Amino acid sequence: MKKKFKLEDLDCANCAAKMEESIKKIAGVRDASVSFMTQKMTVEADDERFDEIMKEVVAVCAKVEPDCRILL
Amino acid sequence: MTKKQSRMLGRIVVTFVLYAALLLARQLGALERVPHEAVLCCLYLIPYLLIGYDIIWKAARNIRHGQVFDENFLMMVATFGAFGVREYSEAVAVMLFYQVGELFQSYAVGKSRQSIAEMMDICPEYANLEEDGTLTQVDPDDVEVGSVIVVKPGERIPLDGVVVEGESLIDTAALTGESVPRRAAAGDAVVSGCVNGSGTLKVRTTKEFDDSTVAKILELVENASSKKARVENFITRFAKYYTPVVTIIAAVLAVVPPLVLGGGWREWIETACTFLVISCPCALVISVPLGFFGGIGAASRQGVLVKGSNYLEAIAEVTTIVFDKTGTLTKGEFAVTEILPAQEGGAGFSREELLELAALGESCSNHPIAGSIREAYGRKPDVNRVSDAEELAGHGIRARIDGREVLIGNEKLMAAQGIACTPTAGGTVVYVACEGAYAGAIVIADTVKEGAAEAIAAMKRVGVKKCVMLTGDRREAAEQAAAELGIDEIHAELLPGDKVSEVERLLAEEGEKEKLAFVGDGINDAPVLTRADVGIAMGSMGSDAAIEAADIVLMDDDVRKIAAVVQISRRTLAIVRQNIVFALGVKALILVLAALHLANMWGGVFADVGVSVLAILNAMRTLRMRNLRV
Numbered sequence: 001m002k003k004k005f006k007l008e009d010l011d012c013a014n015c016a017a018k019m020e021e022s023i024k025k026i027a028g029v030r031d032a033s034v035s036f037m038t039q040k041m042t043v044e045a046d047d048e049r050f051d052e053i054m055k056e057v058v059a060v061c062a063k064v065e066p067d068c069r070i071l072l
Numbered sequence: 073m074t075k076k077q078s079r080m081l082g083r084i085v086v087t088f089v090l091y092a093a094l095l096l097a098r099q100l101g102a103l104e105r106v107p108h109e110a111v112l113c114c115l116y117l118i119p120y121l122l123i124g125y126d127i128i129w130k131a132a133r134n135i136r137h138g139q140v141f142d143e144n145f146l147m148m149v150a151t152f153g154a155f156g157v158r159e160y161s162e163a164v165a166v167m168l169f170y171q172v173g174e175l176f177q178s179y180a181v182g183k184s185r186q187s188i189a190e191m192m193d194i195c196p197e198y199a200n201l202e203e204d205g206t207l208t209q210v211d212p213d214d215v216e217v218g219s220v221i222v223v224k225p226g227e228r229i230p231l232d233g234v235v236v237e238g239e240s241l242i243d244t245a246a247l248t249g250e251s252v253p254r255r256a257a258a259g260d261a262v263v264s265g266c267v268n269g270s271g272t273l274k275v276r277t278t279k280e281f282d283d284s285t286v287a288k289i290l291e292l293v294e295n296a297s298s299k300k301a302r303v304e305n306f307i308t309r310f311a312k313y314y315t316p317v318v319t320i321i322a323a324v325l326a327v328v329p330p331l332v333l334g335g336g337w338r339e340w341i342e343t344a345c346t347f348l349v350i351s352c353p354c355a356l357v358i359s360v361p362l363g364f365f366g367g368i369g370a371a372s373r374q375g376v377l378v379k380g381s382n383y384l385e386a387i388a389e390v391t392t393i394v395f396d397k398t399g400t401l402t403k404g405e406f407a408v409t410e411i412l413p414a415q416e417g418g419a420g421f422s423r424e425e426l427l428e429l430a431a432l433g434e435s436c437s438n439h440p441i442a443g444s445i446r447e448a449y450g451r452k453p454d455v456n457r458v459s460d461a462e463e464l465a466g467h468g469i470r471a472r473i474d475g476r477e478v479l480i481g482n483e484k485l486m487a488a489q490g491i492a493c494t495p496t497a498g499g500t501v502v503y504v505a506c507e508g509a510y511a512g513a514i515v516i517a518d519t520v521k522e523g524a525a526e527a528i529a530a531m532k533r534v535g536v537k538k539c540v541m542l543t544g545d546r547r548e549a550a551e552q553a554a555a556e557l558g559i560d561e562i563h564a565e566l567l568p569g570d571k572v573s574e575v576e577r578l579l580a581e582e583g584e585k586e587k588l589a590f591v592g593d594g595i596n597d598a599p600v601l602t603r604a605d606v607g608i609a610m611g612s613m614g615s616d617a618a619i620e621a622a623d624i625v626l627m628d629d630d631v632r633k634i635a636a637v638v639q640i641s642r643r644t645l646a647i648v649r650q651n652i653v654f655a656l657g658v659k660a661l662i663l664v665l666a667a668l669h670l671a672n673m674w675g676g677v678f679a680d681v682g683v684s685v686l687a688i689l690n691a692m693r694t695l696r697m698r699n700l701r702v
Contacts, residue, residue, distance in 0.1 A: 017311070035361075036181075063137040066137070
């Protein structure tokens with residue numbers, strides 16, 4: 001399943017790159033992309049575990065850039 | 073400016089005033105009377121904390137999360153270091169200018185984001201649904217296929233459909249970049265996203281909102297920035313190593329030289345702090361995606377959708393363009409291109425008479441060729457003049473017109489009737505004979521699109537070396553079109569599967585840095601579009617499958633736009649490269665100068681914030697590319 005999320009207060013391009021890299025490392029995530037320009041995130045992950053994976057994604061993003069909020 | 077930005081601006085102004093006051097006091101010698109060093113330090117700490125408290129807070133928080141080489145942390149260490157070596161004034165200045173740079177950056181990015189959003193402001197907010205004679209405003213999402221909606225003057229067409237009532241001019245500029253409005257009347261298909269002109273239209277919808285053109289386009293554009301270009305990936309990878317490396321060098325410089333050379337701690341710590349300021353990666357990382365974003369925006373303003381930065385990057389290197397013939401270079405409609413009355417010894421007809429004869433003879437036929445001839449004739453043929461018309465399968469038509477026996481058909485018909493005709497090449501040829509004598513020939517061919525020859529010439533000018541045409545048509549027809557267009561290579565009489573193998577052969581011939589683009593209208597083209605380095609599809613005529621498979625979509629099917637996109641892509645890449653070279657060059661230069669004690673923290677601030685601002689300004693130039701003429 002592929003889903004798109006809006007991001008709020010994503011202020012630095014380097015953080016976006018770091019977030020993307022960390023999300024890709026989560027088990028079950030097939031592909032992820034964080035666009036600094038459009039302030040959007042796309043996550044492609046296994047269907048059954050999607051909600052679980054999203055929780056991890058949120059945690060990982062909070063670690064990299066605590067100011068940035070994912071609008072679920 | 074957002075709330076956050078204006079609050080930041082306020083902090084910057086207040087800090088600046090306090091800082092200026094301190095500098096003035098120092099100039100006037102007032103600070104020398106400060107009794108203790110600690111008091112002086114505290115005086116500078118006021119503006120420092122005012123401007124930098126959030127940086128310090130974020131740095132502390134991020135360290136807890138294990139994010140060590142983070143910009144906030146680097147800035148904090150650098151300025152703390154400056155305080156440590158009693159360079160109070162520089163510490164405040166570095167923090168102040170860092171924040172100014174960040175503010176500018178966030179403002180500039182917001183601005184360009186906004187201008188793209190405006191450009192893409194094609195999303196309809198509502199639809200006027202007509203049910204039992206009453207109008208209700210509903211969400212376009214809730215309109216079912218086959219419903220009738222009313223589009224009032226000035227409104228955006230919310231869903232794709234067919235006009236059932238009314239007539240109006242439609243502004244398609246937002247979708248195609250075409251400024252001349254298009255006329256739409258009952259029976260015409262209209263596309264969502266266009267703006268209705270002066271008349272009210274009643275439209276029967278043919279698609280749901282999610283499948284409508286406007287929804288598709290918005291989705292494409294939103295996804296575009298998630299497909300990253302090679303340079304973009306390179307720079308993020310580079311930044312990952314750059315920051316730690318420079319930080320480690322800074323640490324080494326702070327400790328080793330003073331130990332080896334003995335003393336000079338102060339200078340070396342200052343050098344290390346300068347290194348830390350320069351090690352912030354943001355100037356690099358931000359200017360690349362911003363440039364591509366602007367380039368994609370500039371292309372969409374021309375009516376060309378580029379589905380990712382990587383494709384914008386790839387099209388700059390295209391040296392071979394492969395075209396599908398029908399629908400791409402030609403209109404895909406058959407029309408009379410030549411009327412050739414028999415020269416000598418013939419029946420002595422004029423061009424008009426010949427065409428009239430053929431039109432009358434074909435008046436009852438529903439063969440597509442008959443239609444083209446009738447269309448060229450322009451008037452309604454007088455059926456009363458025709459009698460005894462009979463179709464000779466595989467040959468043509470025999471009819472009696474004004475009492476004379478007329479034969480209309482192919483070469484085989486003429487041969488069978490023993491009539492000597494002048495063989496004519498190009499397209500489909502219809503021969504006409506009257507009372508057993510050859511009267512002349514009419515050539516019917518697929519007509520070349522307006523601007524197709526111009527488009528190919530423009531592509532050659534922007535550096536495309538080879539234009540290839542693939543077609544399932546007969547060789548003669550293909551050769552004629554190719555000559556008219558200036559195509560270098562043709563492959564005719566291909567089956568759909570042959571197109572893929574032909575493109576694969578051409579792909580194998582390419583050099584290292586050369587790319588191949590395929591342009592097609594999408595009928596049977598999807599596999600080839602996917603196979604080519606860059607697949608370009610026709611947006612308004614193309615099938616959904618083709619738009620899906622393509623990397624670049626020409627919204628108004630105008631092949632002339634391809635050369636313009638190549639230009640946009642080259643300029644975007646040039647700007648991106650300038651930014652990378654400039655940012656890395658300045659950073660490297662200041663690093664070397666700082667290591668030699670020739671640059672201080674001011675140089676460091678310039679190498680970070682100054683470069684970042686200049687790179688952003690440069691990247692924003694991509695947004696302003698318009699009206700490219702090739």
